[in-house]
Amino acid sequence: MLELSGINAFYGQSHVLHDISLRLADGAGVAVVGLNGMGKSTLLKSIMGAGPTVRGPVRLDGQDLDRLAPHRRARLGLALVPEDRRIYPHLTVAENLALAGHAGTAARPPYTVEEVLAFFPLLRRLAGRKGFQLSGGEQQLAAVARAVLARPRFLLLDEPTEGLAPLIVDAMGTEIRALRARDGMGLLLAEQNVEFARACTEHVLVLNVGSIAFSGSWAAFDADPAIRDRHLSL
């Protein structure tokens, strides 16, 4: 269980997240939707302790993560794929994947690179290619695969479909659903692509200027078109 109880997040003087509470049960999938600049990325980074100053408790199975550095949180089973992917250009795809093995533990051993390449067939032929030789979509796939290698309990994905070709978006959705089914992996997905988010998760949370404007099932979200009109249309 990943649990946020009324957290506030700041970048310097600017107050980005306001009293966010969120419970993500093991294996649950929650989409965080909202327009650009509403705090989706900040929310994921706050959970990882990777950037913003956070006030308020972030707990994993009741353990307070506040004082833990990001690498400790990674070893507890959290994995964040940042929006800008950050594939290492000097390493091959296989080497990039292998790096995530550092987040593995004896209790939760990481997958091997081979196993992860089997989950992501599109990546297999790219395994020996260096990061700087990949297209944006290939980098995105590699970044998700890298996070999966650590066998995370909760995968935090930040806008994985941004700028991707529809075919790759479909492939990614299939992989993510398969992984969730296989591992019981929890997913917190920040997305602007509502269709993709709906296909990958059960619950949805709408962020508006750093506050939760809606939280519930996709059915409840669909039942009230005003939410979509108000918070997701430009």
Place this chain on the structure above:
Amino acid sequence: MLSEVLPTALNGLVWAMSVFLVASGLTLIFGILHILNFSHGGFVMIGAYLAFTVTNRVPGTASVAAFLGIAVACAVAVGAMGLVVDRVVFRRLKGVDDSYSLVATYALLLLCEGAVKSGWGGNFLSMSPPEGLGGALFVGDLFVPSYALFVIAAGVAVYLALDLWLHRTASGRILKSVALDPWMASLLGINVTAIFTVAVVAGFALAGLAGGLLAPNQSLSPALGGTYIIQAFGVIIVGGIGNVRGAFLAAVLLGLVDAFGTVYVPEFPGIFFFVAVAVIILFRPQGLLSGIR
């Protein structure tokens, strides 16, 4: 003609490898932590003084093997100082303005000078090379001091070891990844703080090693810390700051330019190093190679 060129080239290479030995740790630390360590020369000096003391105090240390052993011991001792400096100083410099690291590492240099003054006094001291390296060889009809050849070999060996470490080993790959993107590395479960410590200790150990290896044929004085550091900075800037391979290339290039310049234009000794640095920076401000390599 050849009899003129060869000794000059040799001088240039000795200078180059001496400076590279000093510059290697400096550029390694910058490459990974992005801290320009002004005290680096101070720790090279401490390494040299330690070597001086051990060699003079401990009997039976006149052999080449003992000399190398002492240099390695200096590397370990100064590396341990690096551990303390990392804890006490460098960790506090993360995420603050560069001017703070300038002030902090300059203060460390002053501390090194003060420590040397109070430990060894302000007089000039000197030590000779070990017995096996005190003589000279004749290569053809060229007279070559063995110690000069030794310094060249030591510089090349240190370069090869570093290059191999950074490019061919798993820990080198991690070091490079942390240098490029520490934030992402931490998300992948890598303890970035520990990797920074490894880099600092390695950089300081290189300073200690340089001090131990270069102590002979050197006037040891509390000003030694500043002697090599100007050249070392020139070399790492020309090489591409943070880049070990670049520093090696730059050291050789600048060493040869300076040596030949001084022979052919003896009116301006020592000016060619600075002219070459200025010209190269003018055309390649990022240095010969860039990024950590």
